[in-house]
Amino acid sequence: MLSKRLQTIYDLVDENSNLADIGADHGFLLIELAKNNKCNLLLGVENKKGPYEKLLNDIRINSLKNKIFTSFSDGLSKITPEYKTIVIAGMGTDNIKKIIKDSISSIDFINTFIIDSHTKIEELRKFVVSLGFKISQEKILKEDNIVYEIIRFDKGSATYSDIQYKFGPCLIKEKTNDFINIYKERLMWLKNKRKNTSNPDFIRSLELDIKEIEAIIYENQCFIKKIK
Numbered sequence: 001m002l003s004k005r006l007q008t009i010y011d012l013v014d015e016n017s018n019l020a021d022i023g024a025d026h027g028f029l030l031i032e033l034a035k036n037n038k039c040n041l042l043l044g045v046e047n048k049k050g051p052y053e054k055l056l057n058d059i060r061i062n063s064l065k066n067k068i069f070t071s072f073s074d075g076l077s078k079i080t081p082e083y084k085t086i087v088i089a090g091m092g093t094d095n096i097k098k099i100i101k102d103s104i105s106s107i108d109f110i111n112t113f114i115i116d117s118h119t120k121i122e123e124l125r126k127f128v129v130s131l132g133f134k135i136s137q138e139k140i141l142k143e144d145n146i147v148y149e150i151i152r153f154d155k156g157s158a159t160y161s162d163i164q165y166k167f168g169p170c171l172i173k174e175k176t177n178d179f180i181n182i183y184k185e186r187l188m189w190l191k192n193k194r195k196n197t198s199n200p201d202f203i204r205s206l207e208l209d210i211k212e213i214e215a216i217i218y219e220n221q222c223f224i225k226k227i228k
Contacts, residue, residue, distance in 0.1 A: 002032055004143045005116065005150070009089055012114050012137055012152045016040050020083040022075055022099060023047075023091060027055040027068065034067040042068045043083055045075070076103035084111040089150075093120035097127055107131055113153040121149050122166045134158035138170035140179050147182055167216055175217075183213050 002010060006029050013019060017039050021030050024044035033039050044059075046052040052072050059068050071078045076086070076099060088096050096117055100107070113133065117124045125135060133153035140149050149168065160169055171179050187210060194206045 002028060004141055005148050006032075006089075008139045008141060008148075008150050009087060009114055009116060010038075012139070012150065013038060013085065013087075014112070017085045017112070018083050019043070019085040019087060020045060020076075020079050021087045021089075023088065024055055024070075025051050025090065027058050029087065029089070030068050031058060031062050031064060034064045035062070039085075041082060043079070044068055044070045045073055045078070046070070047072065047074045074102070075099035076106045079103070079106055079110075081109040084109065085114065086110055086112070087114045089114075089116035091117065093117045093124040093127075096124065100128075100131070111155045114150070115153065116148060116150045118148075121151075121168075125151065125160070125165045125168070128153045129158070129160065132157065135160070135169055138168045138174075140168070140171055140176070140182060142178065142182055163212065163216070166212070172216055180217060183217055187213050187217075 009029060010032055013033065015038055018041035019033065019039045020043040021027070022045045024030055024046050027044050030042050030044050034042055044055050046055055049072075052070070055070060059065055059070070079086070088099065091099075096115060113128060115124065115128070128151075129135065132155060134156040135151060135158065136154040136156075137152040138149065140147065142148075149171070151168070164172060190206050190210050190213070194203055194210070197203060197206070
């Protein structure tokens with residue numbers, strides 16, 4: 001059974017796609033995709049010896065050697081053009097950007113990125129959009145007290161406001177219970193921080209963050225337009 005985070009990534013994958021998982025680790029996502037015949041081609045890429053050997057072993061234990069290919073390599077360097085969907089999960093944005101930049105020519109044949117970054121989500125959105133992708137789906141969730149934002153980018157063009165880059169255009173539009181609850185917790189944390197600081201510059205920064213979140217949660221369109 002997949003974790004909530006991996007299940008969310010799984011659900012964003014198209015049926016009959018050709019998918020490569022970069023930094024596949026133990027291959028839990030790939031194994032679930034293979035067991036359910038969700039993809040036509042599957043490739044697990046790993047550049048660390050220990051996790052790669054564990055990946056090979058888990059594929060063998062599940063009798064999936066004929067369904068999941070593997071590559072002991074870095075990032076996108078060995079990805080061939082038939083793999084149109086790329087999953088990059090469990091890394092920070094700086095590492096993700098490096099992986100993509102190091103193989104920028106691969107962007108031409110990639111149609112979809114599904115990315116789970118643990119840092120700098122706003123920067124990640126701007127970077128991938130700048131490469132000629134649009135944000136088509138986003139999910140936010142909390143698991144084991146960690147908040148995850150998982151984004152699907154599809155080839156195409158779109159224009160986003162600063163507030164959309166920060167909070168996610170799809171997340172703002174859908175306003176799921178998870179989104180509301182996570183940002184209500186964030187609001188409480190910010191307000192508590194504001195109470196316990198005397199630095200005026202820091203207070204002003206906190207107040208802007210508070211107003212932004214309140215505007216998104218409670219749909220204060222006037223404020224949203226002001227800060228776009």
